[in-house]
Amino acid sequence: MKKKFAEEIKIISAPIDRVLPVSFYDRDTRIVASELLGHILVNSNSEGMTSGIIVETEAYLQNDPACHAARGMTKRNRAMFGPPGCAYIYFIYGMYYCFNVVTREQGVGEAVLIRALEPIGGIELMKKRRGRDKLTELCRGPGRLVQAMGIDKNQNGQDLTGNELFVCAADEGGHNIVNTTRVGISEGKELPLRFYIAGNPNVSKR
DNA sequence: GTCCTGATCCTCT
DNA sequence: GAGGATCAGGACG
Numbered sequence: 001m002k003k004k005f006a007e008e009i010k011i012i013s014a015p016i017d018r019v020l021p022v023s024f025y026d027r028d029t030r031i032v033a034s035e036l037l038g039h040i041l042v043n044s045n046s047e048g049m050t051s052g053i054i055v056e057t058e059a060y061l062q063n064d065p066a067c068h069a070a071r072g073m074t075k076r077n078r079a080m081f082g083p084p085g086c087a088y089i090y091f092i093y094g095m096y097y098c099f100n101v102v103t104r105e106q107g108v109g110e111a112v113l114i115r116a117l118e119p120i121g122g123i124e125l126m127k128k129r130r131g132r133d134k135l136t137e138l139c140r141g142p143g144r145l146v147q148a149m150g151i152d153k154n155q156n157g158q159d160l161t162g163n164e165l166f167v168c169a170a171d172e173g174g175h176n177i178v179n180t181t182r183v184g185i186s187e188g189k190e191l192p193l194r195f196y197i198a199g200n201p202n203v204s205k206r
Numbered sequence: 207g208t209c210c211t212g213a214t215c216c217t218c219t
Numbered sequence: 220g221a222g223g224a225t226c227a228g229g230a231c232g
Contacts (some may be wrong), residue, residue: 058213066213076228093214094225100213113213143214184213 018169019161025084029103029110033059034195036101036167038175041117043149043165048125050149052117052139053170056196056203058182060100062109065187069109079157080109087165089146089156096143099151101160101167115183115194117145118202125150141204175200 020039025032034057042051060067068077068090079088080102088100088111100111117139119126126138126148139145151165160166176198181189183205196203 060213068213071229074228090213091227093212094227096214098213115213141214182213186212 020085020167020169022083022085022161025101025103025160026105027103029059029061029112030193032101032103033057033112033193034177034179036112036114037177037195037197038170038173040120040168040170041114041149041166042121042168043151045150045152045164047150048122050119050122050125052119052121052145052149054114054116054167055118055200056114056116057194058113058115059193059195060111060113061193064191064193066182066185066189066191067109067111069111073109077109080111081107082157085160087151087155087158087160089151089153091153092143097146097151097153098142099146099149113142114145115142116140116196116200116202116204117149118200119148136201140202 036054036057039054040051041054062069064070069080073081076090079086082102083106084103086102088102089097092098098113100113102111104110119135119138127133129150130138130148132138138148155165158165178196178198179192180194181192182194
């Protein structure tokens with residue numbers, strides 16, 4: 001029991017020193033989407049800390065019909081036009097939230113949707129929030145990972161380089177990235193803007 | 207004001 | 220594989 005706790009702290013605390021800087025997000029959205037794979041998303045709140053390796057992302061570009069920002073800024077998508085390295089969280093299908101990271105300079109409405117994570121920290125808390133025990137059922141899918149991580153709509157627009165909700169660099173590289181078309185959209189579905197880590201069981205759809 | 211749509215997930219068949 | 224749950228935002232009148 002004690003050993004397990006120590007391991008968890010080690011996993012989480014090591015990368016906190018290396019939170020990805022704003023400059024990481026202030027680049028081409030497709031590059032950010034592919035390079036986010038393998039890094040670690042962390043959320044910390046009063047319930048505890050949860051974290052997971054990003055294994056699946058999708059890029060949404062401003063001139064792309066599937067992107068919320070394609071028709072200009074509205075109250076809903078305002079966070080997407082904010083500075084790079086912020087969160088864009090929106091409500092979908094009456095029941096779920098999706099979590100995005102904002103890219104490019106302020107005023108450009110582009111973002112990367114985080115579609116799936118591999119749970120690594122706070123797994124018991126994730127199981128409790130999701131009401132499921134199986135690891136791959138915790139963060140496989142955008143709505144699921146938001147629920148498991150305890151991400152809240154009030155975190156919309158929040159700075160991802162702070163100490164509550166952030167992404168930190170992981171050492172491991174060498175994974176094979178698959179670049180394919182996006183999921184669940186009608187327009188722009190032919191564009192290869194989805195990225196995932198080949199063979200990872202937490203990827204939502206293959 | 208009303209109506210329709212949707213970057214999803216779960217359950218049942 | 221199909222269909223239902225459930226509601227905010229946007230389009231339209």
